[in-house]
Amino acid sequence: MIHVENMSKEFISPKKYPGFKGAIKGLFSNEKVRKLAVDDISFDIAKGEMVGYIGSNGAGKSTSIKMMTGILTPTSGRCTVNGIVPYENRQVNAANIGVVFGQRTQLWWDLPLSETFSILKEVYNVSDEDFKKRMEFLQDVLGFDQFIHSTVRTLSLGQRMRADLAAALLHNPKVLYLDEPTIGLDLVVKDSMRQAIKHINAEYQTTVILTTHDLSDIEELCERIIIIDEGKVIYDGTIANIKDLYGKRRSITLDVKDIQVLEEVNYYDAFHVGEEQLVIGKDQSSITFNFDRDVLNISHIISKVMESTAVRDIKIQDTQITEIVKEIYKHGI
Numbered sequence: 001m002i003h004v005e006n007m008s009k010e011f012i013s014p015k016k017y018p019g020f021k022g023a024i025k026g027l028f029s030n031e032k033v034r035k036l037a038v039d040d041i042s043f044d045i046a047k048g049e050m051v052g053y054i055g056s057n058g059a060g061k062s063t064s065i066k067m068m069t070g071i072l073t074p075t076s077g078r079c080t081v082n083g084i085v086p087y088e089n090r091q092v093n094a095a096n097i098g099v100v101f102g103q104r105t106q107l108w109w110d111l112p113l114s115e116t117f118s119i120l121k122e123v124y125n126v127s128d129e130d131f132k133k134r135m136e137f138l139q140d141v142l143g144f145d146q147f148i149h150s151t152v153r154t155l156s157l158g159q160r161m162r163a164d165l166a167a168a169l170l171h172n173p174k175v176l177y178l179d180e181p182t183i184g185l186d187l188v189v190k191d192s193m194r195q196a197i198k199h200i201n202a203e204y205q206t207t208v209i210l211t212t213h214d215l216s217d218i219e220e221l222c223e224r225i226i227i228i229d230e231g232k233v234i235y236d237g238t239i240a241n242i243k244d245l246y247g248k249r250r251s252i253t254l255d256v257k258d259i260q261v262l263e264e265v266n267y268y269d270a271f272h273v274g275e276e277q278l279v280i281g282k283d284q285s286s287i288t289f290n291f292d293r294d295v296l297n298i299s300h301i302i303s304k305v306m307e308s309t310a311v312r313d314i315k316i317q318d319t320q321i322t323e324i325v326k327e328i329y330k331h332g333i
């Protein structure tokens with residue numbers, strides 16, 4: 001469905017100088033700065049896949065999405081979406097895609113939502129029957145009947161985002177691009193957005209590309225992630241695989257009868273490990289070991305603690321994808 005081949009985007013902008021004097025100087029200077037925002041990326045995404053497109057701020061995510069949606073033309077390389085080059089055939093491409101940019105709305109500010117939907121129906125040539133069916137479906141999952149007659153400018157963020165998603169789905173696009181669709185949303189609205197995305201993917205095999213800093217969105221919706229860093233693809237694979245590769249750490253929390261007696265035990269000596277491999281945290285009644293699973297195992301830890309005191313409860317946590325990704329953003333792959 002999506003084919004990206006050695007795609008790059010370089011921005012050239014006038015050099016900026018600091019301060020007011022600098023601004024004046026900038027007016028008369030011809031100096032330019034180049035920024036390679038996307039650097040030779042390639043991947044393929046099949047019909048019906050839901051892919052998380054992640055990376056730190058400024059990594060080049062939005063720029064790539066803008067090229068895939070036809071807003072920007074690559075400096076080199078190319079991409080096709082459903083066999084069409086998006087930036088060369090913007091109109092044909094528009095009929096195939098739906099886009100939600102969480103940072104700004106695609107809706108008309110001064111129109112009631114109901115009218116916006118009617119206009120979109122005409123723009124995208126949706127039949128009466130399809131329109132009715134889809135509106136009912138979207139209304140069911142996203143629930144916007146309470147504000148369907150309000151003008152867009154009066155909607156709350158959560159209401160507007162639901163409306164934005166509905167608007168992007170009205171013409172049943174083959175590909176849905178979501179750039180931070182749940183930013184600033186409360187948990188309930190976030191969940192209904194996710195449910196809606198899941199529904200349309202299951203029902204219509206809609207291909208979804210999701211960019212977000214909220215990795216729980218990704219875990220909930222995507223099996224595959226593409227990580228981009230300084231414009232380059234540094235990981236393309238499943239979440240399960242990256243957890244296997246990098247999820248070397250594990251946490252276990254033991255709720256104990258007597259936390260005081262544990263003060264006397266030196267676990268680093270007992271297990272012959274350093275602070276690199278084991279981090280210990282305590283609170284009033286529990287002790288947490290965060291450890292490298294290559295050098296320590298859970299049964300060791302439990303039996304060692306039980307030598308000193310009774311254990312009332314045990315909680316084991318696998319490495320969170322958030323932790324892994326944080327590490328990757330910081331130190332590379």
Ligand SMILES: Nc1ncnc2c1ncn2[C@@H]1O[C@H](COP(=O)(O)OP(=O)(O)OP(=O)(O)O)[C@@H](O)[C@H]1O
Pocket residue numbers: 011012013035036037055056057058059060061062063064
């Ligand atoms: N129109 C532009 N002109 C010049 N530089 C730009 C332009 N758009 C983006 N950039 C630069 O390209 C780089 C990538 O930006 P992009 O918006 O793609 O990042 P992002 O991954 O979406 O980040 P974020 O998570 O912050 O949204 C940044 O350094 C940005 O400053």
Ligand SMILES: [Mg+2]
Pocket residue numbers: 061062063179
């Ligand atoms: Mg962005």
